[in-house]
Amino acid sequence: MSTRRRRRNPGVAYSDVKGTLRDRTVDALRDPTLADNLRTAGDSWGAGREVMKRDFGFDQMRDRARDIRRSNIRNMPALLAELQSNVRANGGVVVRAADADEACRYITDLARARGARVVAKSKSMATEEIKLNEAMEHAGLEVVETDLGEWIIQLANEHPSHIIAPAVHLNRDQVAALFRDEAGTDDVPTDREGLVAHARVRLREKFAQAEIGISGVNLGVASTGTVCIVENEGNARLVTSQPRIHVAVMGMERVVADWDEAAHILQVLPMAAISQDAANYVSLITGPRREGETDGPEEFHLVIIDGGRGALRGSEFEEVLSCIRCGACLYSCPMWQNVGGQAYGSPYSGPIGAIITPLLEGPSSPGSRDLPFMSTLCGACGDACPVGIPLPDLLVRARARSSSPAKRKAGLAFRVWSLLWRRGVTYRLTMIGWRLGLRIRGRGGWVHRLPGPGSGWTKVRDMPSKWPPRR
Amino acid sequence: MVESLARRKATVEVASSGDAGRAAAGWMADQGIVRAVLADDPVVDAIGLEPALRAAGIDVLRWPVAMGRREVLGLEGPEDVCGVTVPTLAVAERGTLVLEASVGHGRGLDVTNRHHVSLLMADRVVETLGEALAQTFADGRPVPSAVSLVSGPSRSSDIEKISTLGAHGALTEHVVIITP
Numbered sequence: 001m002s003t004r005r006r007r008r009n010p011g012v013a014y015s016d017v018k019g020t021l022r023d024r025t026v027d028a029l030r031d032p033t034l035a036d037n038l039r040t041a042g043d044s045w046g047a048g049r050e051v052m053k054r055d056f057g058f059d060q061m062r063d064r065a066r067d068i069r070r071s072n073i074r075n076m077p078a079l080l081a082e083l084q085s086n087v088r089a090n091g092g093v094v095v096r097a098a099d100a101d102e103a104c105r106y107i108t109d110l111a112r113a114r115g116a117r118v119v120a121k122s123k124s125m126a127t128e129e130i131k132l133n134e135a136m137e138h139a140g141l142e143v144v145e146t147d148l149g150e151w152i153i154q155l156a157n158e159h160p161s162h163i164i165a166p167a168v169h170l171n172r173d174q175v176a177a178l179f180r181d182e183a184g185t186d187d188v189p190t191d192r193e194g195l196v197a198h199a200r201v202r203l204r205e206k207f208a209q210a211e212i213g214i215s216g217v218n219l220g221v222a223s224t225g226t227v228c229i230v231e232n233e234g235n236a237r238l239v240t241s242q243p244r245i246h247v248a249v250m251g252m253e254r255v256v257a258d259w260d261e262a263a264h265i266l267q268v269l270p271m272a273a274i275s276q277d278a279a280n281y282v283s284l285i286t287g288p289r290r291e292g293e294t295d296g297p298e299e300f301h302l303v304i305i306d307g308g309r310g311a312l313r314g315s316e317f318e319e320v321l322s323c324i325r326c327g328a329c330l331y332s333c334p335m336w337q338n339v340g341g342q343a344y345g346s347p348y349s350g351p352i353g354a355i356i357t358p359l360l361e362g363p364s365s366p367g368s369r370d371l372p373f374m375s376t377l378c379g380a381c382g383d384a385c386p387v388g389i390p391l392p393d394l395l396v397r398a399r400a401r402s403s404s405p406a407k408r409k410a411g412l413a414f415r416v417w418s419l420l421w422r423r424g425v426t427y428r429l430t431m432i433g434w435r436l437g438l439r440i441r442g443r444g445g446w447v448h449r450l451p452g453p454g455s456g457w458t459k460v461r462d463m464p465s466k467w468p469p470r471r
Numbered sequence: 472m473v474e475s476l477a478r479r480k481a482t483v484e485v486a487s488s489g490d491a492g493r494a495a496a497g498w499m500a501d502q503g504i505v506r507a508v509l510a511d512d513p514v515v516d517a518i519g520l521e522p523a524l525r526a527a528g529i530d531v532l533r534w535p536v537a538m539g540r541r542e543v544l545g546l547e548g549p550e551d552v553c554g555v556t557v558p559t560l561a562v563a564e565r566g567t568l569v570l571e572a573s574v575g576h577g578r579g580l581d582v583t584n585r586h587h588v589s590l591l592m593a594d595r596v597v598e599t600l601g602e603a604l605a606q607t608f609a610d611g612r613p614v615p616s617a618v619s620l621v622s623g624p625s626r627s628s629d630i631e632k633i634s635t636l637g638a639h640g641a642l643t644e645h646v647v648i649i650t651p
Contacts, residue, residue, distance in 0.1 A: 027618045041632045090614065148638055149629030163633060172630050196627055203639065204544045224614050234625040234640025237582040240541060241617070259608045263601040267565070268618075274628065278565040278600075280480070281640065282580070282620035290616045292574040294535035295543075 008271035012307075012360045014159055017345035019181045023372045030338035034169050040206050041168045045331035048275020049384070058268075058386075065268045066388030068261045068434050069322035072253075076313060076321075079222040079255040079435050081306065086225025090287030090301040096252075100130035103305050107132060107214070108139040110301065114245060116141065116211035122229070122236035123147035125163060125307055125325050126214025128347035129360075132214070144206040146235040148199050155182050161341035161349065162272050169340045203235070213239035214295065217250035218324070219265060220302075223258040225286055227302065230269055232280040240283055244449030246297035248285070252304050253321040260391055265324060273326035308360040312454050316397055320356050322387045329391055332384035344371060349380035351391045355398045364403045372398035373407075413453070416425035438465045472648065474598050475566030479623030480636065485593075488518050491649045495588055498645050504553045506530040511575030512557040514590050518649060520555070527552070534577045536547035543583050547601040553586035554579075554641070560603045561596045565622060568646070569603050572617035581621055585592055589621075589642035593650045 020068035025358040084094045097103035119141050133143045137214020142209050145154045149167040153160050156176040160166030178186045215236050219228040227248050229236045240246050256262050270279040330336045330350030343347030346357040354371040361368050381391040420426045441447045450458045476483045485493040507524055509515050511534050524531050542548045546590040567587050572578035581587045597603050625640030
């Protein structure tokens with residue numbers, strides 16, 4: 001107990017990222033392999049979205065998805081209470097965790113009480129947000145990510161670069177190298193099919209050992225107490241059917257009222273995320289195995305996390321709670337397309353990550369307060385969002401709310417400028433000073449280097465020393 | 472349904488209930504399948520699958536099976552095992568099979584084995600996912616502990632965002648649509 005108490009409540013952004021946001025962005029821009037990998041990903045998503053619009057009426061489905069999610073958020077407390085009582089009625093355990101620490105402690109305590117040693121996980125952004133792997137490893141558990149992309153990231157000891165495609169920044173040669181290290185042999189295939197088959201066998205060994213399976217939750221359906229888990233690989237099916245205990249971890253906003261709503265969102269999600277009109281596997285789980293059934297978990301635990309979400313209801317940022325974590329805004333974003341997700345330093349990258357990371361952490365958190373500025377405000381994310389979240393507007397509001405030293409410095413500079421130019425006398429004085437300064441520094445009619453805020457101009461071009469320039 | 476399944480990279484054949492057993496067994500023999508794990512469902516018996524499989528020399532097990540977890544996962548015993556499921560419903564628009572877990576129908580049947588054959592009664596096909604879920608979770612009907620919506624064989628796009636079949640679940644999905 002004492003060892004775990006010492007763990008401080010972690011933030012949402014990763015604490016082990018190197019350098020400032022600016023450093024990481026510049027490093028990412030200088031990485032040609034990353035640029036190629038991201039371009040491939042962005043292009044294929046863009047082409048897929050066109051098909052969804054043309055052949056599957058995506059735009060019409062989006063309007064209803066937005067209405068459903070807004071109503072879910074409005075009714076969230078009642079829907080959560082209904083979900084909770086229905087999960088319990090079906091033999092499951094429900095835990096409401098106020099923050100990351102409470103959620104992690106419940107799960108590590110459970111593992112300890114059941115004597116578990118190996119935990120198999122399927123992909124979950126909520127567990128990435130609360131740093132559950134770190135907490136479980138701290139408690140002496142072996143944690144294995146079984147989603148292929150997440151496993152690759154775990155082997156690389158990196159953080160995911162996309163909500164649903166965590167290893168999208170790596171190519172097959174990089175993956176093969178990681179698999180060779182993990183297997184301790186050079187006898188690992190190098191083609192995509194071979195790599196996937198290799199991972200299948202290695203991870204099945206882990207499924208055979210795991211006592212606990214941990215999954216995320218895409219939707220919780222209040223009317224029957226069912227959690228929906230959407231995936232393509234089948235690893236979540238194994239996580240939720242093989243180990244003796246299944247723990248599902250859910251952000252509190254992922255609740256829908258009934259199956260009519262769930263059916264709609266379950267179709268919109270894969271369309272938005274992977275440009276497919278259905279995901280390969282959707283697991284609809286209502287409590288543990290029933291009497292007489294011989295597979296499926298004997299215990300089912302649903303951990304519902306607040307983590308700062310509840311406070312967003314009724315605020316000017318309420319609409320971010322509609323998010324279904326499809327990752328479409330990431331692919332659509334020219335910023336993300338150029339630097340990838342890792343530069344953001346948060347499990348949530350791209351436009352949605354730039355908004356929710358500082359919202360969940362607080363406006364002055366050093367790890368995320370500059371994130372709302374990672375945008376050109378071009379509006380592509382607003383068009384991409386399948387549930388109609390006005391992301392560009394929220395980015396602007398998040399900027400207004402952010403308080404970073406850089407922002408304060410810029411604010412001060414603009415206030416001084418406005419003070420000087422508001423009166424004719426001071427305006428003329430600054431202009432005379434400016435002209436004189438340019439004459440003094442100028443060589444042959446041009447200034448090659450300006451100090452201070454002007455240095456950005458002369459870094460890439462010269463400034464005429466006579467102003468306005470005359471021929 | 473047939474078109475949607477093809478889009479999902481599943482293979483499909485349509486057979487009358489008299490021929491379906493032989494058709495399914497024939498497909499499995501062609502794939503080199505040596506063992507079939509069958510859901511304990513009346514449809515399996517109605518089409519005479521078990522005798523057809525035995526005639527084709529395929530080892531037959533019925534759910535629930537007495538196997539350790541390693542064998543269920545294919546880490547021990549034969550590799551080319553086929554799970555045989557019976558959907559309660561299917562979604563024509565999306566090529567989705569609705570599989571309900573029950574005492575006779577293990578929830579891992581379609582996903583733990585290398586191959587998956589599904590025996591779909593033609594009259595269980597509905598148009599939309601909304602209809603299928605409304606029927607599955609209708610008021611007054613007991614809520615199943617687990618329902619799997621399966622739309623094609625397992626795949627992953629995690630390496631270079633290119634879809635590659637056979638990640639964790641079945642490498643092949645073959646659907647036999649049974650007409651009266």
